[in-house]
Amino acid sequence: MKIPFKLNTTLFSFFIFTISFLYAFTQEKAMPIFKDGEAQIVEAFNTPDKWIRHDLFVETEFDTDGDGKLDRMHVSVTRPFQTDTEGLKLPVIYVSSPYFAGVAQGGNELFWNVKHEIGEQVKEPVRSEVKRVGKRPIISNSHIKKWIPRGYIVVHSSSPGTGLSQGSPTVGGQNESLAPKAVIDWLCGRAKGYTEPYGNKTVEAFWSTGKVGMTGTSYNGTIPLAAATTGVDGLEAIIPIAPNTSYYHYYRSNGLVRSPGGYLGEDIDVLYDFIHSGGEEPIIPNSNTKINDAKIPKAYKNKRAYSNEVIRDTEMKNGMDRITGDYNNFWAGRDYLNHMAPMKAALLMSHGFNDWNVMPEHSYRIYKKAREMGIPSQIYYHQFGHGGPPPITMMNRWFTRYLHGIENGVENDAKAWVVREDDKMDEPTAYKEYPNPNASPATLYLSSGGLSAGKLSTKKQKKQGKETLVDNYNFSGADLAKSTNSKNRLLYVTPILKEDLHISGVPQITIKLASSKPAANLSIWLVSLPWNEGKVKITDNIITRGWADPQNYKSLTESKPLKPGKFYELTFNLQPDDQVIKAGQQIGLMIFSSDQEFTLHPKPGTELTVDLDGTSLTLPVVGGVESFNTSLGN
Known part of the structure; x- marks a missing residue:
């Protein structure tokens, strides 16, 4: 067969490229969609089988496990595939927790004995070990189905000394504020992220707009507040749900040794044992490592042993004071009300009036101070117990305004929302302020x-x-x-x-x-x-x-x-x-x-x-x- 013309391969390739380019250009790229001031579910993002999931280790500015190296936090990312294929940048919903990798197992022997006279010294509780759960790269699946389809990236991290995050758990210590700050700094291009806990290969958050919001319940709700008190740039809004805002107010009451509801005999050292799921690597402290200004004379089996001695058996033991129940420097350092001066993130608090675990004063005291500071703030109270987020509409409007920058007027909404006694959780009554101005x-x-x-x-x-x-x-x-x-x-x-x-x-x-x-x-x-x-x-x-x-x-x-x-x-x-x-x-x-x-x-x-x-x-x-x-x- 005779070919009627000679094929010009260069011209043909150019033709194919042009057609492909024009086709791609004319296709509508996936973008967040907003209606009535809320981010809507976008079907192009609602593709869980195509979501990109990976983990990394973010370097902090502290060393709390005694190895002479800056601690790194284990972080996982879940994002729409368009952040790779279309160069899409999105804001981040960030959740951090000490619970993601598992907690201690045991019974009443893990708690302090409460059957004794006031002021009497008693035997310490049995020290427990955490049963680890979870594997890399997934830290948690929470919040991803709620927020990714609405045009967000969801990031999780394990707090210091838990899971694969390095460092020591301090239950309200400074490193629990600086750890999420480091992750936010990484999301904004100011901190280093690595592919391995001790490796040197870096990874960047090229898909982040640099706008971050945090949320979580209980301890997971405390961490957003902890991060906000650092004043870190990029943390635009937080929604703490039933957060513990002061460990003194959680374990003491007006000078009295008082347990949180449902956990008779719990104290801060018990919670430390409950969450301490990390630190399995061996360690030999360098000569500069100190405990209370005394050089450590021995090597530790692993970082867990180091943390136990430095944090639980020294700092906590010397500071928690179950004898008098007095407020002291130890407790003042774990009271976030004392550290709010740098805070600027918009605040939506949520709490139950009948929460006898983390009691309602925890949210009110922070909300009150934030209002005094001029921080955009709202409070949502319901009539039930521990936990209970605001309605999704309220959360959506909050994040839409402060992370996507959509002028939806949420800052002009009622400042207080109270679920009345016979109403549903998503039907709160709006009030000008809390307490009721009348x-x-x-x-x-x-x-x-x-x-x-x-x-x-x-x-x-x-x-x-x-x-x-x-x-x-x-x-x-x-x-x-x-x-x-x-x-x-x-x-x-x-x-x-x-x-x-x-x-x-x-x-x-x-x-x-x-x-x-x-x-x-x-x-x-x-x-x-x-x-x-x-x-x-x-x-x-x-x-x-x-x-x-x-x-x-x-x-x-x-x-x-x-x-x-x-x-x-x-x-x-x-x-x-x-x-x-x-x-x-x-x-x-x-x-x-x-x-x-x-x-x-x-x-x-x-x-x-x-x-x-x-x-x-x-x-x-x-x-x-x-x-x-x-x-x-x-």
């Missing part, structure tokens, strides 16, 4: 009869005298609140409410009391009566609670043994609340000593005597004293 103090006074039920009213009755309770941890707070008569608590109640009563803010108790011993627990519950049994809403019985050590009547930083029989006055806050107490209920102030669920359990028998004339409760009532009296039909 709330003002209503001071309530006690009348005698607390062994059964004394009175609680806005009218102060003179010469009500003194009443005494006997401590006995064997009775739970619920048992005491339900008792018609009890020598183990004092109870003072309002008349039956004729109308609903709205409380919003931080109740405060002033109490004048004497103890039969040099030390005693003091527990305060505000309850709604009658006590409802069975399957009831969490808001039905307990309004709020508080605990204090009478030995700290002058200062949180100094305990002074009580002189038996001498009266002392102390004032402290109960946990923040926003709750509508229904008509037909009574508000009860219950005063008792040892709280079975939260405090130490000293031998029963200590007597607390309360001077009723020197004791009062201040409630933040929407509408103030007038509304309080109206709710009683006055």
